Amino acid sequence: METVLAFDFGLKRIGVAIGNTLLKQAQPLTVITSESNDARFAAIEALIDEWQPQRCVVGLPMHPDGAEHEMTARCRRFANQLHGRFGLSAVLVDERYSSAVLSQRRGEHIDDAAAAIILQQYFDDYAQS
Template identity: 30%
Template sequence: MPDLNAPQMIMAFDFGTQKMGMAVGQAMIESASPLALLPMKDGIPNWDQLLKIVQQYQPDLFLVGLPLNMDDSESELSARSRKFACRLRHQTNIATLMVDERLTTREARGELERYQAQGRGKKLAADSVAAALFIESWYRNPEGLTP
């Protein structure tokens, strides 16, 4: 029986200073679908545009990629990603978790090639595919993420 308290709709973000990948997923069927890139201006989204997208999908949970170095240390981009996640939570009052995104870009490029081979990836970007991979990692290990 499904957990009725668990999030049903999940939205994930692969934060970047120039563009941000986004994806949505439905927990009940464990799906994850990349969305179009969201333009960023020096790491800041157009909040009106982003909030309209959030309203369209009505997620119960946000996942935001945390770019860690291979030695587990954080970088300036890590801090900016955490700041975005904090603002997103504040703007929407929706639970927001951070996802270790190490090596997902490489995996996302391989997935993007698969989408393109199926004729579905012409307008997709690796950043949005990476966001979909964050959702898939949550399905496999929902307790392994950090607030």
């Protein structure tokens, strides 16, 4: 069994979800709203210390046709930073439709729920046993 942390990376907020490969059920965990990169990674480090994940999942945004855009590169870099700073495997998961699923929840911070959708997709599509 592996504990997995998932991230919905954004420039203003990072949504975080948690789950494990035994139950394969993602749960929203928190939203990191720190503005500085150092503060963001300090918050992530605290979560990693608390939950001891064996792997990270990062949502990879793309255009509907699968083409990459500016945020795609930023998310790839974020995943590489997670791997480099914490030594954890970082898996990229297509997140094209996670925001559409949550579009009814206007006015709320939905970043942790988006991270949970990304993690659930990882469990459903990638973490087959």
